[in-house]
Amino acid sequence: MSLTFDPTTLAPYLGFLAAGARLTALACALALAGGLALGIVVALMRTAASPLARRAAGIYVDVFRNVPFIVQLFFLFYGLPEIGIMLSAFATGVLALSLAGGAFSSDVIRAGILAVEPGVLEAAQVSGLPRLAIVRRIVLPIALRSSVRPLGSVFVNLVLTSSILSAITLNELTGSAKIVASDTFQPFEVYALLLLLYAMLTWLVSLSAGVLHRRLNRSHR
Amino acid sequence: MRYADFTSLDLLLLLQGLGVSAALFAATTVIGTAIGLAWALLRYYRTPLLAPGVAVLAELLKNSPVLVQLFLVFFGLPVLLETDLSPEQAALITLSANTAAFIYVIAVSAIESVGRDQLETARVFGLNRWQTLRRVVAPQAAAFGLGPLAGLLVNQLQVTSLISVIGVIDLTKAGAILNQRTLKPFIVWTVIGLLYYLMARLIARTCARAESRLRGHSQWKGL
Numbered sequence: 001m002s003l004t005f006d007p008t009t010l011a012p013y014l015g016f017l018a019a020g021a022r023l024t025a026l027a028c029a030l031a032l033a034g035g036l037a038l039g040i041v042v043a044l045m046r047t048a049a050s051p052l053a054r055r056a057a058g059i060y061v062d063v064f065r066n067v068p069f070i071v072q073l074f075f076l077f078y079g080l081p082e083i084g085i086m087l088s089a090f091a092t093g094v095l096a097l098s099l100a101g102g103a104f105s106s107d108v109i110r111a112g113i114l115a116v117e118p119g120v121l122e123a124a125q126v127s128g129l130p131r132l133a134i135v136r137r138i139v140l141p142i143a144l145r146s147s148v149r150p151l152g153s154v155f156v157n158l159v160l161t162s163s164i165l166s167a168i169t170l171n172e173l174t175g176s177a178k179i180v181a182s183d184t185f186q187p188f189e190v191y192a193l194l195l196l197l198y199a200m201l202t203w204l205v206s207l208s209a210g211v212l213h214r215r216l217n218r219s220h221r
Numbered sequence: 222m223r224y225a226d227f228t229s230l231d232l233l234l235l236l237q238g239l240g241v242s243a244a245l246f247a248a249t250t251v252i253g254t255a256i257g258l259a260w261a262l263l264r265y266y267r268t269p270l271l272a273p274g275v276a277v278l279a280e281l282l283k284n285s286p287v288l289v290q291l292f293l294v295f296f297g298l299p300v301l302l303e304t305d306l307s308p309e310q311a312a313l314i315t316l317s318a319n320t321a322a323f324i325y326v327i328a329v330s331a332i333e334s335v336g337r338d339q340l341e342t343a344r345v346f347g348l349n350r351w352q353t354l355r356r357v358v359a360p361q362a363a364a365f366g367l368g369p370l371a372g373l374l375v376n377q378l379q380v381t382s383l384i385s386v387i388g389v390i391d392l393t394k395a396g397a398i399l400n401q402r403t404l405k406p407f408i409v410w411t412v413i414g415l416l417y418y419l420m421a422r423l424i425a426r427t428c429a430r431a432e433s434r435l436r437g438h439s440q441w442k443g444l
Contacts, residue, residue, distance in 0.1 A: 066417065068417055070385070070393055071413050071414050074406070075414065160284075160287075161286070162286075174286065174289060177292075187292070187296035188293065194285075194292075196281075196285075198286055199280075199281050202285075
């Protein structure tokens, strides 16, 4: 039986894997929204005039970038019930992904904010716009538009990181593949297929981020 | 009856986990750097077939979860080749290959950062391709690549935490064991996180020091 490679026997399990892929996609989409919202707030804090806000945001980013995701995940998964917050594995996973995603996307958005020309800001201030309007109508649109492509690679990392959610009993794509592997006794075929699936998924994500980036920045070349 | 308090032996477990994580990180960094640089050399010499093959492999390794790669090697490879693989061996193979892929990307862009005019000048001076690489390209590429390398190494340290999933007793696994026994998740995971944080800091600082040394020649020294 040595060196047999027969992926055709996996055909009956494709539906099951697709369900796992849907869960991965859902978790990633929710975490993208959460991470982006958090990233915008943190990036604004890091570029704020108040030293306290800058410092708090800096510590948050520093901690979540330098501690392994699986440790953050276990901290939340085992720690939250301890203080009476009962979340499902899925909710915990999305929360952890959002927190980590927020740290990474705030870096990108911060760079986008710093790249906004000072002249534009001065013009807005001279026109007498209130601060919130400057942030909402001028700084963020420019900063976000220029950071679509780097945000795409943050999102690619988020998709890859989401495979770790299988460690807290969540049967997303990797979790379901584990079940299929132990069902079929064909771990090599299953995980090789999974590797290709993830590579294709992330390739599509970075491709569409590139297209979106070009489209949004079309008039600014 | 369970013994739920922390004991002094827990410190030993923590230290052992720390040692395993650090050792695996060091080993995979060395092996991965060697392989990644060899791959970059294949590209530098434009080796037919091998160079594009390596590019595809690196792209595949970069764009798939390390956890899946780990499962493929630990569960899949022994079945395919009918051999036995310990979790430590599987971790070593996977993380070395993964590091190699990222080192390859950094090395390629570092080599390309050296201007074409310099290569032509070296050629005019009669240096062969190896001498050009050794004397002209490598020193500048090393200084260029150290910045991204620092980021990569901090990331790879965090990636080592995944080997706990296939049963290697590293720092994360030590945390999981302590967490299960003492049922004090906040203390346990905070300590584990802090230890990882300190290691990451140490790596970043070492890289920053090495970079300032390598860039020393181009810095303004005063008159």
